[in-house]
Amino acid sequence: MAVITFMSDFGTQDHYVAAVKSGIIRVNPALNIIDVSHDIQLFDLSHASFVMKQVYRDFPKGTVHLIAVDSVGRRSDKYLAIKVAEHYFICPDNGLISLITDQQPTIVVDINSLLENKTTFPAKDIMAPAAAKLCSGSNIHEMGKPVEQYIQLIGRQVKATRKEIVGNVVRVDHYGNLITNIRQQEFEKIHELNQQQGFSIRAGREVFGKINQFFYQVDPGDCYLIFNSNGLLQIGINKGNASELLGLRRDAPIFVQFNQ
Numbered sequence: 001m002a003v004i005t006f007m008s009d010f011g012t013q014d015h016y017v018a019a020v021k022s023g024i025i026r027v028n029p030a031l032n033i034i035d036v037s038h039d040i041q042l043f044d045l046s047h048a049s050f051v052m053k054q055v056y057r058d059f060p061k062g063t064v065h066l067i068a069v070d071s072v073g074r075r076s077d078k079y080l081a082i083k084v085a086e087h088y089f090i091c092p093d094n095g096l097i098s099l100i101t102d103q104q105p106t107i108v109v110d111i112n113s114l115l116e117n118k119t120t121f122p123a124k125d126i127m128a129p130a131a132a133k134l135c136s137g138s139n140i141h142e143m144g145k146p147v148e149q150y151i152q153l154i155g156r157q158v159k160a161t162r163k164e165i166v167g168n169v170v171r172v173d174h175y176g177n178l179i180t181n182i183r184q185q186e187f188e189k190i191h192e193l194n195q196q197q198g199f200s201i202r203a204g205r206e207v208f209g210k211i212n213q214f215f216y217q218v219d220p221g222d223c224y225l226i227f228n229s230n231g232l233l234q235i236g237i238n239k240g241n242a243s244e245l246l247g248l249r250r251d252a253p254i255f256v257q258f259n260q
Helices: 016-025 045-058 096-100 122-135 184-193 242-246
Strands: 003-008 032-037 064-068 079-084 087-092 107-110 164-172 178-183 199-203 206-208 223-227 232-237 253-258
Touching (some): 003 122, 016 032, 045 064, 045 096, 087 096, 087 122, 164 184, 178 184, 184 232, 184 253, 206 223, 232 242, 232 253
Parallel strands (some): 003 032, 003 064, 064 087
Antiparallel strands (some): 079 087, 079 107, 164 178, 164 253, 178 232, 199 253, 223 232
16 A cells, blocks of 8 residues: 655644645545654754654655655755655755665655746645655656755764763653663674673763663653663653653763773
8 A cells, every 4th residue: 555654843733734635635545644743843853853763664665755844934945855765755955864864865856846836835735746646656757857966964973982872862752751862782782892891871960870671670750771662772760751850851962881
């Protein structure tokens, strides 16, 4: 079954989400539209890229991901169709794709380069029809002019040596969990180099010396550290809000030090 995922910063109080979906089903009513989230913080590329990065690989190859975040407001707005890692992305030319994946796209085209009319609602009038046509079998090479230059951004990078890993909180989720960019694979590699000696993890004023496997291994109200289902170090509180209790927000530094 052909699938389009849809993510936006539109919220759910207005008609915008439904209007974009109408632009899709006008092209092909048989398409399956999966909502990822419409509560992305306004214009927040970091939030949008984090959410999409965690989930897009779970969909079948060939899925079209429509991302309408920070989608208007520039004089030179372009809207792109991108093929990368056997998935397709329809998004503004605002750097999102470079934050979602490190892989280089196979092809990037400007989907509004062949349109003469302007619109104040490009997600509905440009991006939605393009996503629907692409998901219905149209060739991406025929959907616009190839683009050689497009905006690329660099996200927060982990710094790692044999002695320590320095990362950041990249997302505070709905539960107040602090999700970092420190990956389990990288942690285990350095831990092994240090012959699995002890380690300490500092988050704000708190220092931890253990990583749990499950949430329930600590009592309600206590802090835990786990590597979550996406392989990222996560700091939380069982039945509580770690962000509020520890006073940490997005971009807060997290330090992992290994005993030598």
